[in-house]
Amino acid sequence: MASLQEVAQRAKVSIATVSRVLNKSDKVVPETRAIVEQALRELGYRPSRVARRLRMKDGRAHLVGLIIPDIQNPFYAEIARGVEDAAYAAEYALLLCNSDENPEKERFYLDVMLSESVDGIVLPPFDDTDAAVIEMAATGMPVVCVDRSMAKLKTDLVEVDNHRGAFEAVSHLLDKGHKHIGLIEGRSQVSTSRERRRGYLDALAERGITVRKELMRAGDFKQESGRILANELLALRKPPTALFVCNNLMTVGALATIHQRGLRVPQDVAIVGFDDLPWAEALDPPLTVVRQPAYEVGRQAMELLLKRIMDPDRAPVTVRLLPELVTRSST
Amino acid sequence: MASLQEVAQRAKVSIATVSRVLNKSDKVVPETRAIVEQALRELGYRPSRVARRLRMKDGRAHLVGLIIPDIQNPFYAEIARGVEDAAYAAEYALLLCNSDENPEKERFYLDVMLSESVDGIVLPPFDDTDAAVIEMAATGMPVVCVDRSMAKLKTDLVEVDNHRGAFEAVSHLLDKGHKHIGLIEGRSQVSTSRERRRGYLDALAERGITVRKELMRAGDFKQESGRILANELLALRKPPTALFVCNNLMTVGALATIHQRGLRVPQDVAIVGFDDLPWAEALDPPLTVVRQPAYEVGRQAMELLLKRIMDPDRAPVTVRLLPELVTRSST
DNA sequence: GACATGACTGAAATCGATTACATGGATTTC
DNA sequence: GAAATCCATGTAATCGATTTCAGTCATGTC
Known part of the structure; x- marks a missing residue:
């Protein structure tokens, strides 16, 4: 509330001096400094970040x-x-x-x-x-x-390193013997989506697994799309035995579908999510995920x-x- | 970047006029307005909220x-x-x-x-x-x-209405036949903690259940304290058969303890949390909670x-x- | 003792807006 | 036709800080 002006008046100095005291810059004689600091305290002065920002150019707004x-x-x-x-x-x-x-x-x-x-x-x-x-x-x-x-x-x-994360996740599923792995990815205009998809494809390629296009679905990163896409995948005539879901919310959505269909995890369908969740441990079942720092x-x-x-x-x-x-x- | 000043110069008017155009206030003759708007557009003018905030007193900073x-x-x-x-x-x-x-x-x-x-x-x-x-x-x-x-x-x-939420939660546990209900509450200097504790006590009192002081523990709203306090409670010689945990994070912590001890929910110990979680449904088991809007x-x-x-x-x-x-x- | 030097401090410009007041030309009024 | 009125616009103060530049006084130097 109190402005530099008021502090200056009370301390009987100019606003420039008060400003100098505040910025600890320059030399203000100790006596003056003491008087100003006194006034500062008495008025409970707080600088206006707004005024400060207006005056100073670039990089000092904090x-x-x-x-x-x-x-x-x-x-x-x-x-x-x-x-x-x-x-x-x-x-x-x-x-x-x-x-x-x-x-x-x-x-x-x-x-x-x-x-x-x-x-x-x-x-x-x-x-x-x-x-x-x-x-x-x-x-x-x-x-x-x-x-x-x-x-x-x-x-x-x-x-x-999204490619690596996805690659490891899918390789892990392949290690477990899965050959039909569903992919639920995000918007393809986003770099992370493309890298994760690349990781998925590369992991399959490395093991010589043929890609089934119908197992790849693109969502919008939101829970609902995970639910819907998982449902589509699991309704296929030849459904995937494992799902790799490219973000946390869609994973939760996919899990809901799995539960709703009464499938057991990982026996009926395995699932790996991207992004850890603080309570991934407490989920049913505790979720295997690619954790991002x-x-x-x-x-x-x-x-x-x-x-x-x-x-x-x-x-x-x-x-x-x-x-x-x-x-x-x-x- | 462009300031009122610059716009004014380009439009060959004063800054006051530009300001008037911007604030759609007063009457500016249509021709002038057009010229100013042109300049505004050409310069890609954006007002400085900082300058504006400095000048205007109270309530218009947006x-x-x-x-x-x-x-x-x-x-x-x-x-x-x-x-x-x-x-x-x-x-x-x-x-x-x-x-x-x-x-x-x-x-x-x-x-x-x-x-x-x-x-x-x-x-x-x-x-x-x-x-x-x-x-x-x-x-x-x-x-x-x-x-x-x-x-x-x-x-x-x-x-x-925290009292009511707690009262209903504990009454629900009592309905299920529990007589020894542990309480994990938050800091007692916080109003919500006191109200929830009151709800707990009132629910017990209504059914004539004697309060066991050692079943009431105060944490700090954080996950870790839920874990520790649940552990203390379950380690009692006569442990509670149900837990009422007063916030979401402590509930997740308590759940971790329960799993770690290999207890089945709700057979060995039932649990009600305060605050819903977006994935409460997907937890093991799906959690009964007092949902706050x-x-x-x-x-x-x-x-x-x-x-x-x-x-x-x-x-x-x-x-x-x-x-x-x-x-x-x-x- | 005169002048240069240096240490503090103050006056004033500045940042970019809003707005009260002044100005000046056109129009109205009697 | 002179005075009053009105309207659009410009001038300048203001918000609260920082900072440049100038001024004052004491000290140092020869």
Whole structure:
């Protein structure tokens, strides 16, 4: 509430001096400093980040934006925690937004962030060619992509080796003797989807298994589509004996279908999901999954962002983290 | 990037006129308006929310804060979605922070929000007497409490009837014939904990069941404490045959203990949790829980906040929503 | 003792918007 | 036809900070 003006009046100095005391910069004679600090305390002064941000150009707002599809998805919640913890450690605040995989919402929030003069933005782009993100980067705003990469845009990026994760998951199913493995993947415009599909195909190819096209279905990353697609797959005349589902929500959906059809896991159908869940252990059955180090993805993304804010001209970096197959009882 | 100044220059008018065009206020002659709009478009002008916020006093920042203990807790994630959706609908952006049930973090973020001149704040207070929240409200900042209430502070509040939820949960266990029901509750400085405990005690009293003090344990809402306390309870010489666990994370923890001890649910021990989980259905076994309308809590809190921003002098309102016992297979 | 040096501090510009007030030309009114 | 009125627009103050530049006073140097 109290402004620099008021503090200056009370301390009988100019606002410049108060500002200097606050920024611990320059030399203010100890007596003056004491008087000012006294006034500061008495008035319970708090600087206005808004005024400060208006004056200072670029990179000192101590505010960054994070746009994720859905905070209710544990994978993104974990990323968000990683970003937030790293931000908090550096005393940055976080503007968090849910895009719902909806380009319009994404655009709205990107506008807000530009308009709020955030120091930088972390986000998984909507798809390969996300125009809004390209424009944003073109303004010079620091952008760090997480999880998903973009074809035409060179930014800092923290991603997971999706091909490897998928390859291991499918190989694991093959090891268990499965020959008909259903794939439930996400939107194909998203880099992770393509990499996981590639991993699936490569694992089959390595063992010389013929691909059955009808076993591959594309969903939209949401629970409902997992439910529906699993149902389609299991209703085939020659249904798969195992399912590889490419994200957490769709896996939960697929599991619902399996239960509903009264199938036993893994005897009747085995299932491997992508993304771990905090309660995967407590599920029926405990789920075998490809675990992504989501917290770490978020944390490192924020650190990259901080580095870029400090030095906007550094060359973009790609950090590629390793997923891990966590074997439980669903396979 | 482009400022009013630049637009004004290009359109050969004053910044006041550009501002008028933007705010659709006053009368600007159509020709002038057209010229300005042209310039606006050509320069891809975006207003600075920062400058705007600095100039305008109170309630027009179109920015609100939300502080929750942990976004990775599905209950709070659901509240957050409710708040966010309502905020987005009103074109408000959201500053989201995790306090980790840590008063220092809470204070840091409250400072940020004051300093960012947000229009208002939604939060579940740390406890009954949360000093930081009291100070915040004292500055005149609109505050809406969710989930938890505060003893000494009269604010808008959206809560759930915790007593009733607990009462129904425990009555349900009693209906099933249980006489020794363990209680795992949260921090007792939090209003919800006390209300749920009261519900537990009242339900027992109604059936004339003697309370066994050693069956009541207080945790900290986190998974680990659920695990530990359940273990303590089940290790008693005369262990409970049913558990009532007062939040979602502790329930998952308790379930882990139960599985680890090789107990069957509900034959060896029944369990009812507070808070539903999106995958409660898929758990082993599907969990009986008291479902809180968390999304609705968040949504209504945001609407109350909007009303208060519009009219700071209206009398504080308390909205009390009803929980619902969802019976699945763990009881 | 005059002048250069340096250490503090203050005055004022600045960031990008909103808005009260001033201005000036056209129109109305008597 | 002069005064009053009105309308569109411009000028300038303002929000609360940071920062440049200038000013003041004491000290050091010869």
